[in-house]
Amino acid sequence: MTELKNDRLLRALARQPVDRTPVWMMRQAGRYLPEYRATRAKAGDFLSLCKNTPLACEVTLQPLERYPLDAAILFSDILTIPDALGLGLYFETGEGPKFRNTVRSAADVDALPTLKADVDLDYVMNAVSTIRGALNGSVPLIGFSGSPWTLATYMIEGGSSKDFREAKKLMYGQPEAMHRLLDHLADSVIDYLNSQIRAGAQAVQIFDTWGGVLTGWAYEEFSLRYMKKIVAGLIRESDGRHVPAILFTKNGGQWLESIAESGADAVGLDWTTDIGHARQRVGDKVALQGNMDPAMLFAPPERIREEVADILARYGTGSGHIFNLGHGITPDVDPEHAGAFIRAVTELSPAYHRED
């Protein structure tokens, strides 16, 4: 394999010394970039873009051409697994993802097929290997999946939800059926992420977008438990290097100690958590990724720079911080503001990594 030229991300995830804090942005290949919108127009809809290997590769690389980012992340969707399980994912303009079929009963759960990621999601693996080749060792490639709980909410509700009432009805009223669904999804995610790792992913992130709508005990029992199972089932070495796993639970700030015990290498923080307090709480157990408010990118560039300085100071000296937004970048952000954010990290962070 080609040697990895920039391994800041992998080193920071392992809490090894780095020259500066690595930085990438969730949803960095996205609608805020005019070049993304141009490619997407060629592909047609969002899912067609995910399934078109050369174009998915093209949009993955676009932000790296603009900014000195320290990682690429596979261009795909968190809901590819339920789609492959036969639920029929589609997107309506101006609305979130939807499924043609839903899973609402124990019988629906038991009728779900077994995922064979290499076959059923071959377009994802093609994208991973193509992107990995195109990166040519410049930066590592992050693979990803939705968490079992998050996938389950969409599968049960049939799309986004305000109150997750159908998912919670199943969880509170038929917990055994919910556990069977989550266990099936955990197995599917293990297969999916391991296929991505075999295809070339050098780190993986699990997006638990909706773990934060649960009570503390239900988060442990219905979300974190299955993310732990996934982490325990991952291939953890590739090309002689450890393949780190990052868990990101939006609104999970109250449960950091538990998440840090999951076996993952890093915990992703949304912007509501003070990263300095988070570091005190998790100690040396994990690296921390995050966590600027994505809405800060609507502020003037000098204000963005101040905020980057503040977050760096809150984290403090030493490795173990991967700078990111606290959530995906918002579509209407000015690319110049994203550039100011990334430049500020590259310029201001070396001071926190000097060996004295």
Next chain:
Amino acid sequence: MTELKNDRLLRALARQPVDRTPVWMMRQAGRYLPEYRATRAKAGDFLSLCKNTPLACEVTLQPLERYPLDAAILFSDILTIPDALGLGLYFETGEGPKFRNTVRSAADVDALPTLKADVDLDYVMNAVSTIRGALNGSVPLIGFSGSPWTLATYMIEGGSSKDFREAKKLMYGQPEAMHRLLDHLADSVIDYLNSQIRAGAQAVQIFDTWGGVLTGWAYEEFSLRYMKKIVAGLIRESDGRHVPAILFTKNGGQWLESIAESGADAVGLDWTTDIGHARQRVGDKVALQGNMDPAMLFAPPERIREEVADILARYGTGSGHIFNLGHGITPDVDPEHAGAFIRAVTELSPAYHRED
């Protein structure tokens, strides 16, 4: 004044002994009740119902006729103040609240009139005094307001928001203008709540629905700071009794220690926070209100009862707990399930209040 027959709420808010844990539900006068829907159909739209004194009184009392609740809460909306400030509140079917005018610049902020709650919101004060009379001392009446930050988000965005980008643009880009707006709103809320207290409210709650979308430092600076100002400005005695203040910040679980230092008598918890941990964190500073997941009311009644038992056990023995949902009751809940919830609290909680 008529003597208060059931003062469990006021006693629990003061952490004085009670025979059982008091219980009420946020949005207890609401669409889940068929009798509410019938009254609302007579009134026309939601705002007309708020402004119709006899009908607002009627819907406030409806849940008390069905259930052994320990408090009534004024039937009104959190956005009455911006409406009175000239923004033009309206509701479109199936959507959240909207404003005809928005406040987006320093000039817009400085052009806002000064609220005279007794005059500009006389319909609220008429409702308060009418309800208080109709209650005839059976249970205390809770008045309420939105928090300055929450009011500001609606005023700036012109309605609900997914990412609060306009509010955050003003906050991050022109913090002085945002502070002037929030200070103006804090003064307005003080006037509004004091008018409610003079009209008969025996406790007040401040709803900070959107404080949880802020970073930790911004929550302190742009939301909590102004709620503290309000608490400090409230009339704190009426009819010879203390008028307690409850602060409820949705998704505020990470900041409980700070909220408990606000001068408020109680902190409202959403369902994501473990009420036992919360009690450890705030110690004897405040009472705690909450916090069953509102979606639990879609589960079978025996499951609801188990959850009530669990929350009571987590809080533990002694006073200082006001049972509630962690958010407003959902419109499609079966009233029988709400009844099972309230009955479980009344039946299971006395064991936690025995003096040995």
